Amino acid sequence: MKLHSWNVNxxxxxxxKGFAEYVLAHRPDVLxxxxxxATPDQVELPSSLSDWRVHWNSAEKKGYSGVAIFTxxxxxxxxxxxxxxxxxxxxxxxxxxxPDFFLISVYTPNAQDGLRRLDYxxxxxxxxxxxxxxxxxxxxxxxxxxxxxAHTEIDLARPRENRMSAGFSDEERAGFDAIVGAxxxxxxxxxxxxxxxxxxxxxxRGGARSRNVGWRIDYFCxxxxxxxxxxSAAIHADVEGxxxxxxxxxxx
Numbered sequence: 295m296k297l298h299s300w301n302v303n304x305x306x307x308x309x310x311k312g313f314a315e316y317v318l319a320h321r322p323d324v325l326x327x328x329x330x331x332a333t334p335d336q337v338e339l340p341s342s343l344s345d346w347r348v349h350w351n352s353a354e355k356k357g358y359s360g361v362a363i364f365t366x367x368x369x370x371x372x373x374x375x376x377x378x379x380x381x382x383x384x385x386x387x388x389x390x391x392x393p394d395f396f397l398i399s400v401y402t403p404n405a406q407d408g409l410r411r412l413d414y415x416x417x418x419x420x421x422x423x424x425x426x427x428x429x430x431x432x433x434x435x436x437x438x439x440x441x442x443x444a445h446t447e448i449d450l451a452r453p454r455e456n457r458m459s460a461g462f463s464d465e466e467r468a469g470f471d472a473i474v475g476a477x478x479x480x481x482x483x484x485x486x487x488x489x490x491x492x493x494x495x496x497x498x499r500g501g502a503r504s505r506n507v508g509w510r511i512d513y514f515c516x517x518x519x520x521x522x523x524x525x526s527a528a529i530h531a532d533v534e535g536x537x538x539x540x541x542x543x544x545x546x
Contacts, residue, residue: 311536324397354383440495441511479520
C-alpha cells in the first residue's frame with residue numbers, strides 16, 4: 295500500500311501546476327493533503343481523477359488551512375476534527391477508519407513569528423496526541439501531514455540559526471518527542487537514520503529550494519503495531535507546485 299501526503303499550499307493553485315500529472319505519475323493508493331484552502335464546492339477535479347473518493351475537512355475561514363484525503367477504498371467511518379471546540383474550526387484533522395487501521399491527515403498549527411501562538415500550539419500537541427492514542431485503543435493508527443516541526447538538528451539545514459524559531463523551538467520539538475515516546479514511528483527517519491539533507495519544505499525566498507536550504511516538517515508516523523509493515527519511505531523533492539513536496543510511505 296502506497297500512501298502520499300502533501301501540503302499543497304492551496305489545492306486550486308496547485309491544480310494549475312501539475313497536480314493531476316503528479317497523482318497519475320506516482321499512483322498512490324491514498325493521498326493526504328494539507329492546506330487545501332478550499333471547500334469541496336470550490337474545487338473541480340479533472341476527469342483523470344474522477345475515480346477517487348475525496349473526503350474534506352475545510353476551515354470555517356475561507357481560503358485558509360483545510361485537509362483532505364483522496365482514497366480509492368470507501369472508509370468505514372469519517373471523523374472531522376478531534377472533538378475539542380478550540381481546535382476544530384480550522385480544518386486541521388481528518389480521520390478515516392479502514393478495516394485494519396485509522397488514517398489521519400493532519401495540519402499542525404504554526405507557532406508563528408515570535409512564537410506568539412506557542413501556548414496554543416502546546417495545547418494542540420497534547421490534545422492531538424491524546425486523540426491518536428484514543429483511536430489506538432481500538433486499532434492501529436497512521437497519521438501523515440505537515441506537523442510544522444523539525445524534530446532534530448539533522449531535520450533542517452541551519453539548526454543553529456533557527457533555534458527557538460517557529461518550528462524549531464524546544465517546546466515544539468518536545469511535542470514530537472512525546473509522539474515518539476508514545477511509540478509512534480517516524481517512518482522516514484526509521485529507515486534513513488542519521489542521513490542529512492532530506493527536507494520537505496523550503497522558503498520561497500532567496501532560492502532556498504535550489505540550494506536545498508530546507509526543513510523536514512512533513513511526516514508519516516505509524517503505530518508500533520504496524521512497524522513491521524513499513525517497506526519504504528521517501529521524500530519527493532523533485533515534485534514542485536508548492537513550498538512543500540510530497541512524502542511517501544509504503545506498507546507491506
